Amino acid sequence: MILTGNLLWVLVGAILLGIAAGLNGTFAFLQKQSLVGDAAAHAALPGIALAYLIVQQKDLPILMLGAAITSTLAVYMIQWIVSQSKLKADGAIGLVLSVFFGFGIVLITLVNQGASGNQSGLNDFIFGKAAIMAKSDLIWLSGSALLIILMCLLFFKEWKLMIFDPVFAKGIGLPVERLRILLTALTVLTIVTGIQAVGVILMAAMLIIPAAAARFWSNHLGIILVTSAFFGALSGAFGTIISSLRVGLSTGPIIVLSASSLFLLSYCFAPTRGLLSKSRKKKVVKQHKVVQEATSHE
Amino acid sequence: MNEFWVILTGSLVGITCGLTGVFLILRKTAMIADAISHTVLFGIVVAFMITQSLNGFWMLVGAAIAGILTTYLVQVLQTGGLQEDAAIGVVFTTLFALGILFITLFAGNVHLDVEHVLMGEITFVPWDTWNVFGLTMPKAVWMLLIVLLLNVLYLVFLYKEIKLSTFDPVFALSIGLPIVAMHYSYMTLVSLTTVAAFDSVGAVLVVAMLIGPAAAAYLMSKSVPGMIAWSMTIGVTAAITGYYLAKLWNTSIAGMMAAMIGVLFMLVFLLKPHDGWLWKVLKQIKLKNVNAS
Numbered sequence: 001m002i003l004t005g006n007l008l009w010v011l012v013g014a015i016l017l018g019i020a021a022g023l024n025g026t027f028a029f030l031q032k033q034s035l036v037g038d039a040a041a042h043a044a045l046p047g048i049a050l051a052y053l054i055v056q057q058k059d060l061p062i063l064m065l066g067a068a069i070t071s072t073l074a075v076y077m078i079q080w081i082v083s084q085s086k087l088k089a090d091g092a093i094g095l096v097l098s099v100f101f102g103f104g105i106v107l108i109t110l111v112n113q114g115a116s117g118n119q120s121g122l123n124d125f126i127f128g129k130a131a132i133m134a135k136s137d138l139i140w141l142s143g144s145a146l147l148i149i150l151m152c153l154l155f156f157k158e159w160k161l162m163i164f165d166p167v168f169a170k171g172i173g174l175p176v177e178r179l180r181i182l183l184t185a186l187t188v189l190t191i192v193t194g195i196q197a198v199g200v201i202l203m204a205a206m207l208i209i210p211a212a213a214a215r216f217w218s219n220h221l222g223i224i225l226v227t228s229a230f231f232g233a234l235s236g237a238f239g240t241i242i243s244s245l246r247v248g249l250s251t252g253p254i255i256v257l258s259a260s261s262l263f264l265l266s267y268c269f270a271p272t273r274g275l276l277s278k279s280r281k282k283k284v285v286k287q288h289k290v291v292q293e294a295t296s297h298e
Numbered sequence: 299m300n301e302f303w304v305i306l307t308g309s310l311v312g313i314t315c316g317l318t319g320v321f322l323i324l325r326k327t328a329m330i331a332d333a334i335s336h337t338v339l340f341g342i343v344v345a346f347m348i349t350q351s352l353n354g355f356w357m358l359v360g361a362a363i364a365g366i367l368t369t370y371l372v373q374v375l376q377t378g379g380l381q382e383d384a385a386i387g388v389v390f391t392t393l394f395a396l397g398i399l400f401i402t403l404f405a406g407n408v409h410l411d412v413e414h415v416l417m418g419e420i421t422f423v424p425w426d427t428w429n430v431f432g433l434t435m436p437k438a439v440w441m442l443l444i445v446l447l448l449n450v451l452y453l454v455f456l457y458k459e460i461k462l463s464t465f466d467p468v469f470a471l472s473i474g475l476p477i478v479a480m481h482y483s484y485m486t487l488v489s490l491t492t493v494a495a496f497d498s499v500g501a502v503l504v505v506a507m508l509i510g511p512a513a514a515a516y517l518m519s520k521s522v523p524g525m526i527a528w529s530m531t532i533g534v535t536a537a538i539t540g541y542y543l544a545k546l547w548n549t550s551i552a553g554m555m556a557a558m559i560g561v562l563f564m565l566v567f568l569l570k571p572h573d574g575w576l577w578k579v580l581k582q583i584k585l586k587n588v589n590a591s
Binding site: 029032033034035038081084085086087088090091092093094095097098099100101102103104105106107108109110113201202204205208209211212215216249250252253254256257260263267273275278 | 332563
């Protein structure tokens, strides 16, 4: 395989995106909000279509701005519905997700029927097109991913406190509400950054899977974050390389499947929390019990 | 006549999904239904790879198996120490990615394209007909009627059991109800409903139809029968209004039906007498005025 100029850029972009999503996804995971990320990713679609309808050209930053607005709207709508009615979080998430996506499809159909016809290429946002992204878009993606990584490192301590002990955090004078908003904003930025590469549906996977896999390796937030970022980077790299080997393999699904493989490995073989070591521990306990019983009956 | 079949299909989706969705909301398993609607793609692709045909029956079987597999895998990961939301997220994105990969690898030039799966093609429903007992109706209508019948039968025979295992699982278990089997059988029913519906209206609308009307009905009514009635009514209303609005603006019918569900839910959420959001806000303002004077 030859690393041509553009492929190298795709590789860098995918790795950086993997790290950014890995870091950010961990915070969402620990707040038990993994599926909110899924909803926010689906909700990016109407924003993209709406932005296109307004400016009538495929200007990436403006499309991304539109995506960011509707994603944020979806996140707050879920919170609003849950806090103001008796509907539970899962129902609110599912409702917002499907309705926003439905609106997105309505708008995209309108765009595709417009003067510019099917040339808009907005459908790419549903499934992503990492392998054929333009270099300028990739530079934009990498820059944005770097910003997310930097922010995660900068606010690591504050978010850690906010997630695990919000009362104490408030007590020592941390602006908890503002920190929470910042974290939501960063999640939205991650989604918006990634959707062009892997698509709205699989972007959720980038946020959820590395974090879930990393959780099996440690109980320390620092180590989980590093592992999650590492898994994200690894799946980004694998996905890009494997999909470049054969024509017709789309990058998005391969990146996700690489992440899933890493998850499976972690689920089975991670020390202490993995399946294998758990069943071994159970066996040891059982043996111990048998021995105890045998000796106590004497 | 074509218009009639399209509206009938949409309404049948509304009725069937509305009925199934009620217990999804009550059992707090709405997101598993969302997961199933994504993984059904995987089941259909695998069924296609094995049988090399787009036969409706095998698709139904494949999708039902995929649905059970999803439910099972989520359960396994949860018992393996993963929190529920992450377990659902991991399972459905993985199977969905596998489904897309298989399509691009093995079924690239067949009618089975991913966009069709997501958005459906309800406008083509009237042309794909089945003739059963001398009665010619669109295939989608037949499939929906069969699944609706299954749903009704399930609720008629197991109404008490499902209600008990939903509201008081501990008591249900103590009197010997097989609550795990109830969970899986119900999820199988959800998968079957999903498949029957999404061939015509796409995965997105299925999720919207399963969750949206039932969620709105949950706010409207306090009893299960009341919820079922509201849920079906809202589903059908969304289907019919969605169809005409889509025709008016010349856009995606399935997408517009999903959007209408959102609109109807918001109406209930905001305006429902006494505990709608606007009522609460008005009450607060009134209270403030009373206090001020």
